[in-house]
Amino acid sequence: MPRNGRAELDAAGIVDPGLRAAYAACRELNAVHGRTFFLATRLLPAARRPAVHALYGFARHADDIVDDLGDGRSFADRAAQLGSLAVSLGTALDGGPAAHPVLAAVADTARRYDIERQHFIDFLASMRMDLDVTDYPAYADLARYVHGSAAVIGLQVLPVLGTVVPRAEATPHAAALGVAFQLTNFLRDVGEDLDRGRIYLPADELAAFGVDRGLLVWCRRVRRTDPRVRRALAHMAARTRAVYRRATPGIGMLEPVSRACVACAATLYREILDEIADSGYAVLHRRVAVPARRRAAVALPGVARALAARLRATRRVRTPSPARGA
Structure with missing residues (x-):
């Protein structure tokens, strides 16, 4: 070990x-x-x-x-x-x-x-969907899958991170961050998912841009990105950014010693969206990633913030409370 x-x-x-x-x-x-x-x-x-x-x-x-x-x-x-x-x-x-x-x-x-045990039950229910569900007609259908595969992950982690507000107040933000991470993964991995026979992009929204499974398969095969696909993915990336914005207030609700971790993860996952956009949404024939040097640049300030938060927490524990009436 x-x-x-x-x-x-x-x-x-x-x-x-x-x-x-x-x-x-x-x-x-x-x-x-x-x-x-x-x-x-x-x-x-x-x-x-x-x-x-x-x-x-x-x-x-x-x-x-x-x-x-x-x-x-x-x-x-x-x-x-x-x-x-x-x-x-x-x-x-x-x-x-x-x-x-x-x-x-x-x-x-x-x-x-x-x-909560229900979080694990919901997660496994979504995993079961992956065995026989290959397409999602609309975002509402995808949202049911994403709840179990991603939102509950945020809810599972929340008690570990701790909160400075009642946990129920932070819960929607934790769930939203899990969803944002998952939607980011869907966009990054669309080509690999297609190889498994799955499309985690709402069919009706793809159709609004003139995109269907056949076009995606063709782009994957010839290693090209059709302008219609590019526009559809840009639309979905914009929605994912909106989910990150809904999640962000929850970071300040966490215990100070946990904030740097979640802020770092959120920043790096948002930057995957930047990399996708910079690639011209060429995710059907390549897997984009945030460069190692950029991951380090984001993480290093986080280390300083994390250490400072731990030091403050240690001082609070070691400093005795003043006697009443003093």
Whole structure:
């Protein structure tokens, strides 16, 4: 286990060897598959990072069941495996044995932070949709999928981050940020999703710009971006930016030690939209990414803010309250 991983588990008070190994497996999944998210997580206090890694690890594990199409599994196999995951998760959340390391870690996290079970149920329901839903007629249809696949992720993470206002006040903003991240991913990954037979863009809005599945497939095949596709994607990018604006007030509602992490993630994901626009919306034949030097430029000031917030929090804890009447 990397030294930083051990320090995080020590800070979180996770001492059981089996649980430490489970959390370490989730951390590795985050480090390998979620570069932007993992970078932002480094800005959290060490004690809170394992919980975020566990939530990411579970989501990634479920996502791999439905998205790894090169392993020869049939639809029925995937459906059965996803159903088994739901049962195993329920057992782990009830305090029973965990059938997989990510389940041990995420169940422990759910208990530590009192995360609602319904969020996990809603997430798995959206994963189940990925097995047989390939198109979304309108944004309202897509929104039902996005609630379970993204909004609930924001709601799961919120108790870990902590708030300075009643949690219910921050909840809509946390959900909106999860949605914004997911919509950004849809635009970035439209070509890869098309290869899996899925389109996460509302069909009626595509049609308004003269775009359909056939045109998208053609653009993917010939590695060109049709002007109609460009206009449709620009429209959807604009809506995604509006979702980020709805989410932004929630950052100030978080505990100060968590704000730098979320601000960094939000900035970097918004900049994926910038990269998409700068590419001429050529996402059907390439995968855009924020350059490493830019990720570092965003993260470094965040490190300073995070350290300052932790120092202030430490001083508040160490400074005794004045006696009443003094």
